[in-house]
Amino acid sequence: MSTDETGQGGAQAHEGAGEFQEPGSSGVPVQKLVQLITPSGERVSHPEFDLWVQDITDEHLCSLFEDMTVIRRIDVEATALQRQGELALWPPLLGQEAAQIGSGRSLRSDDFVFSSYRENGVAYCRGVDLTDLLRVWRGNASGGWDPYAINMATPQIIIGAQTLHATGYAMGIQNDGADSVAVTYFGDGATSEGDVNEALVFAASFQSPVVFFCTNNHWAISEPVRLQSHIQLADRAAGFGIPSLRVDGNDVLAVMAATRVALDRARRGGGPTFIEAVSYRMGPHTTADDPTRYRDANELEDWAAKDPISRVAALLERKGLLTGELQDHVRNKADAVAREMRKGCTTMPDPQPMDVFKHVYSAPNSWLDRQQDHYARYLASFGDPAGAVPGEGAR
Amino acid sequence: MTSMTFARAINAGLRKSLDHDPKVVLLGEDIGTLGGVFRVTDGLQKDFGKHRVVDTPLAESAIVGAAVGLAYRGYRPVVEIQFDGFIYPAFDQIVSQVAKLHYRTRGAVKMPITIRVPFGGGIGSPEHHSESPEAYFTHTSGLRVVTVANPQDAYTVIQQAIASDDPVLYFEPKRRYHDKGEVDEAAGLDSADPMGQARVLTDGTDVTLVAYGPLVKTALDAASAAADEGISIQVIDLRSLAPVDYDTVVASVRKTGRLVITHEAGQSGGLGAEVAASITERCFYHLEAAPVRVTGFDIPYPYSKLEMHHLPGLDRILDGVDRALGRPNSLSGLEG
Numbered sequence A: 001m002s003t004d005e006t007g008q009g010g011a012q013a014h015e016g017a018g019e020f021q022e023p024g025s026s027g028v029p030v031q032k033l034v035q036l037i038t039p040s041g042e043r044v045s046h047p048e049f050d051l052w053v054q055d056i057t058d059e060h061l062c063s064l065f066e067d068m069t070v071i072r073r074i075d076v077e078a079t080a081l082q083r084q085g086e087l088a089l090w091p092p093l094l095g096q097e098a099a100q101i102g103s104g105r106s107l108r109s110d111d112f113v114f115s116s117y118r119e120n121g122v123a124y125c126r127g128v129d130l131t132d133l134l135r136v137w138r139g140n141a142s143g144g145w146d147p148y149a150i151n152m153a154t155p156q157i158i159i160g161a162q163t164l165h166a167t168g169y170a171m172g173i174q175n176d177g178a179d180s181v182a183v184t185y186f187g188d189g190a191t192s193e194g195d196v197n198e199a200l201v202f203a204a205s206f207q208s209p210v211v212f213f214c215t216n217n218h219w220a221i222s223e224p225v226r227l228q229s230h231i232q233l234a235d236r237a238a239g240f241g242i243p244s245l246r247v248d249g250n251d252v253l254a255v256m257a258a259t260r261v262a263l264d265r266a267r268r269g270g271g272p273t274f275i276e277a278v279s280y281r282m283g284p285h286t287t288a289d290d291p292t293r294y295r296d297a298n299e300l301e302d303w304a305a306k307d308p309i310s311r312v313a314a315l316l317e318r319k320g321l322l323t324g325e326l327q328d329h330v331r332n333k334a335d336a337v338a339r340e341m342r343k344g345c346t347t348m349p350d351p352q353p354m355d356v357f358k359h360v361y362s363a364p365n366s367w368l369d370r371q372q373d374h375y376a377r378y379l380a381s382f383g384d385p386a387g388a389v390p391g392e393g394a395r
Numbered sequence B: 001m002t003s004m005t006f007a008r009a010i011n012a013g014l015r016k017s018l019d020h021d022p023k024v025v026l027l028g029e030d031i032g033t034l035g036g037v038f039r040v041t042d043g044l045q046k047d048f049g050k051h052r053v054v055d056t057p058l059a060e061s062a063i064v065g066a067a068v069g070l071a072y073r074g075y076r077p078v079v080e081i082q083f084d085g086f087i088y089p090a091f092d093q094i095v096s097q098v099a100k101l102h103y104r105t106r107g108a109v110k111m112p113i114t115i116r117v118p119f120g121g122g123i124g125s126p127e128h129h130s131e132s133p134e135a136y137f138t139h140t141s142g143l144r145v146v147t148v149a150n151p152q153d154a155y156t157v158i159q160q161a162i163a164s165d166d167p168v169l170y171f172e173p174k175r176r177y178h179d180k181g182e183v184d185e186a187a188g189l190d191s192a193d194p195m196g197q198a199r200v201l202t203d204g205t206d207v208t209l210v211a212y213g214p215l216v217k218t219a220l221d222a223a224s225a226a227a228d229e230g231i232s233i234q235v236i237d238l239r240s241l242a243p244v245d246y247d248t249v250v251a252s253v254r255k256t257g258r259l260v261i262t263h264e265a266g267q268s269g270g271l272g273a274e275v276a277a278s279i280t281e282r283c284f285y286h287l288e289a290a291p292v293r294v295t296g297f298d299i300p301y302p303y304s305k306l307e308m309h310h311l312p313g314l315d316r317i318l319d320g321v322d323r324a325l326g327r328p329n330s331l332s333g334l335e336g
Helices: A058-083 A097-104 A120-125 A130-138 A161-176 A194-206 A233-240 A252-267 A297-304 A308-318 A324-346 A353-357 A366-380 B006-020 B044-048 B060-072 B088-098 B134-138 B151-163 B215-228 B246-256 B271-286 B304-310 B314-325
Strands: A112-114 A182-187 A210-216 A244-248 A273-278 B002-005 B024-028 B053-055 B076-080 B114-119 B144-147 B168-173 B180-183 B207-211 B233-237 B240-242 B259-266 B292-296
Touching (some): A058 A120, A058 A252, A058 A308, A097 A210, A097 A308, A112 A161, A161 A182, A161 A194, A233 A244, A233 A273, A353 A366, B006 B024, B006 B044, B006 B076, B006 B151, B006 B180, B044 B053, B060 B076, B088 B134, B134 B168, B134 B240, B134 B271, B151 B168, B151 B180, B207 B246, B215 B233, B215 B314, B233 B246, B259 B271, B259 B314, B271 B292
Parallel strands (some): A112 A182, B024 B053, B076 B114, B114 B168, B207 B233, B207 B259
Antiparallel strands (some): B002 B180, B144 B240
C-alpha cells in the first residue's frame, strides 16, 4: 500500500504528539483554539467570546463547578458499578466534563439532543433520571428513557449515525417555523464515517438549525485522531460551507461561549455550525478496553495537567470563591447523587422473559405473535409460571 | 498438533496467509497496534508492517470499498468488521460491488476479498454487538458465506477463504473465541475438507440436527444429553451457508427421516427456512415429520439480561428434537 511506515503518509512529525502540529506548509488555514480559562485557572479575556459569557456570575461559575464534579462522580461510580458486576459495561467520560457541561448547560429545554454513548454528562444536564442512565449498561433495556421526556435521543452506539438524525430533526424545526435547535454530539473517530459527512452536506444544503458538536478526545478506541484527519477537525467544516469553532474542550466557559454562538446562529436562521471541542479521553474507550496497550502514559500526564475541573477550582480560588462551604456542598451533592444512582442500579427490577417480544412493532404482528405464544408454552412446560431462565439441561 | 484458542487459530491462519502471499493485506479498525478488540490480529502489524496490516479510519463503507479497489489492483484484501452490527454502513459496497463485479465484468475482475465478521451473541454486550446477519448475505448472489465452529476449522477455513477468488463472508462465533482446541498447523490446505463442505459430527439414526457457528457446540451438547434419553442424533456442522452442502444433509435425512435446524438468527427468512425447504423438496418421501426450526425470535437482538431467552439453548433444541420425534413437547396438542 502506498503509505509510509507510519501508515498515514507524512505524519511522522506528529508521532507521539497529543494533537496536530501547526500544519503551516500545507497552506491549510488553522483555527486558533478559543480559551477563556487557562489550565492554571486564569481567566483570560477574548475580544469575541467574552461577550457570550458576560452574564455568567460567580454563582453560575460555582454551579458549573458543581455540575462537573457531580458528573465526574457519576462516571466514577458507574465505573465502580461495572467493576463490581452491577453493570455489564460503561463508557467513561472522564476528562470530558467541561465539554459536556459547558454545552449541555447552554441548551434550551426545547432544543433536542442526538448524542453518542459517551454524553452521560449532557444527559444529566437534560435532567435524565439516574436509574435511566444505567438501564442499557446493566443489560436491562435497549434504551434507557423516553426521548421526548427530556428532549434527548437515547445514546447512539453506531458511530456517527445520530448526526443525520439531528439534521433531519432540524429540517423539521425549519418546516415548523420554530426557533429551537438540534444538537448532535459525536467524536473525532466519527468524522470519518460517511453518515457524518452526509449529515454535514444536508445541513449545509438546507441551512438547517443544527449544531455539530464534535468532542475531539484524541482517541477512537486505539486509533489516534491523526489517523482520522490530516487537518484540524474544525477546519474540515469549511469544505462543507459550514462555519466552525475550535475551542478548548476542557474549558467550560469557552465551550459555553462557542455553543451559545452556534445556537444563536441556528435560532436566527443562520444554519449549522461545527464545533470542535479539543479534549482528551482520560479513561479507556469502555470498561472492556485497556488503553495501556496503545498509548503513552506521558500523554495522559500532559492532559491531566489540563484537567477541566481543577482549572475551574483554581479560578474559583483566585476569586476567593472556593470556600470550605462550597466544597462541602459540592462533595455532599456528589455523594448524594452517587448514592441515589447506586441504589437505583442495584434495585432495578430484572426484565421479564416475555418482555423481549414487546415494542418490536406498534401493531400486532402474526409472525411474532406466534413465536411469543410458542415461547410462553415452552416456558410453561418447565412448570414455572414466573418463567425464570431455564438453565441448560433443566429438563 | 497445538492446543490454541479459537481467536489464536484465526490469528495463526491469517499469519500463514500473510506469509504465503505478499498480496494479502489486512484492513480494519483497531486491528494494528491493539491487535483487534478481540485480539484476533494480535502481533500481525508488528510482524508484517503497517502497509499490510492497516488500521483504517472509522468508515466501514470505505474499508470494504477500498478493498474493492485493492482487489482491482491485484491484492487479496482481508477486511475486519469489528462487530456484526457495524457491517451495515458497508452493506452497499458488499452487495452492490463486491458481490457483483465478477458478473458485471464477465469474469475479468476478480474480487478475492475476505470479510471477517465476529457474529452472534451470548457475551453480554449492548445493542449492535451480538447480531447474526448471515442471511442478508446468503441471499446475495455472488458471495460465499462460511462459518467456523472449532479452532481447526477457524485456522484452515480462513486460509481457504483468503485463497478463494470469490468474495467470502467469514463469520466468527465471538462467544467461542476463548474456547480451546487442537490445531494442526502443519496440515496443508490440499488435505483439508473443501470450504463449501458440511461435516457430520456425530453418527445418529433418529434425528438430523443441523447447526453452524456458535450453536455447533450447543448442538453437540444436546446430542449428548439426548443420548442419555436413548435418542440418537446426527449432528451436522453446516460450515458453508452459501452454498449449503445439501448432499451431506440429504444423505443424513434419508437415513433419519427427521430434521431439526438451529441458529441464533431470527427465524423468518433465515437459513433454517432455506434448509427446511430444500430438504423437503429433496427428501419429501423420506421425511417422517415436518422439519423443525429452533432459532432466535424475530426481534431485534435483545438487551443482555434476556439474551439467553432469545438464543437457542440445549433445552430448546431438545424440545425441537421432541417435536420432530412426536414425543411430548412444549407444543403438544397445539394444531398447526
